[in-house]
Amino acid sequence: SVPVPQEVGPTMVGDEHSDPHLMSILGATKRTTLGNNFCEYYVNDAPRVVLDKLESLGYRVVSMTGVGQTLVWCLHRE
Numbered sequence: 001s002v003p004v005p006q007e008v009g010p011t012m013v014g015d016e017h018s019d020p021h022l023m024s025i026l027g028a029t030k031r032t033t034l035g036n037n038f039c040e041y042y043v044n045d046a047p048r049v050v051l052d053k054l055e056s057l058g059y060r061v062v063s064m065t066g067v068g069q070t071l072v073w074c075l076h077r078e
Contacts, residue, residue, distance in 0.1 A: 011050050014041035026053060047071065 013028050016039040023030070028041035043050060051061070051073065059075040066072075 010042045010044050011047050012040050012042055013050055015039070022057075025057065026050065047073075 013026055014023055016030070018041055023041045026041075026043055027045075028043045030039045030041050032039050045053075054075055057077070059077045062074045062076045064071065064073045
């Protein structure tokens with residue numbers, strides 16, 4: 001059998017316009033990458049852990065796509 005790799009983070013969870021309260025609940029920290037003029041929020045959790053936390057807050061996955069080696073999830077909260 002072939003082992004299934006699991007991404008362990010960091011996971012980008014938002015940009016500079018994201019809800020600071022939600023970012024706090026996720027335990028995210030804001031950082032600016034050298035050369036960028038904008039901030040992004042990151043957590044050290046694996047994506048599956050972040051998705052579980054968001055589900056417990058009422059968010060549901062609407063769609064998912066891959067962009068290169070990056071996965072992007074779109075979520076919605078009722």
